[in-house]
Amino acid sequence: MDFSKKAKGYLNAPLNRQLMLEMLKDYKRPNDKISELLQDGQLTALKKGLYIPGKVTELPTPEPFLIANHLWGPSYISLESALSYWGMIPERVFETASVTIKTTKTYKTPVGRFTYRHIPSPYYAFGIESIALSKNQVAMVASPEKAICDKIVTTSGIVLRSPGQVRDFLTEDLRIDQERLATLNWKTILSWAEDAPKKNSLLMLAKTLQSL
DSSP states (O other): OOHHHHHGGGTTSOEEHHHHHHHTTTSSOHHHHHHHHHHHTSEEEEETTEEEEOGGGTOOOOOHHHHHHHHSSSEEEOHHHHHHHTTOOOSOOSSEEEEESSOOEEEEETTEEEEEEEOOTTGGGTTEEEEEEETTEEEEEEOHHHHHHHHHHHSTTOOOOSHHHHHHIIIIISOOOHHHHTTSOHHHHHHHHTTSTTHHHHHHHHHHHHTO
């Protein structure tokens, strides 16, 4: 079997176990074949039951954001990773950060480190956008407003009680440019606050953004 040729039709996401068994259905022992592909470097394991094509295949690796969506879900890209994607913060991000309704989790994989922070429903479902990363690859990413709210919600010790605290957090801690802040939709944040953890901090965030 030419694994590279077969895998070319499935490059829009990581390869899960069910898909691998379908690809290897002509083998009496597909699990043994998976082990062989891993040993040969034709397959790389991200975690048990989730794979990407190995380097020797010379096939493209799915985008990190897409891998993150599949590693631990439901989840979406947020926090510094989303803020960097939207050009809100100047720093380069060295891990892919997501939020999830499941438990907090970290994965160290051959293609990078992926972290997940827990947030509750129904707040979880707000402000998620479907982003086309490249051909046939679409990932779920927080809007700029939701990424900021998620950072406030998931960071221990952050309580925003005044406009001054909000401005310091946004411009000094996160290093978001003042002009960028003026583009944020404070009404959207206001609509989420009632169902959010740290409700009062998000209300203060919305109030401060409204005054910019």
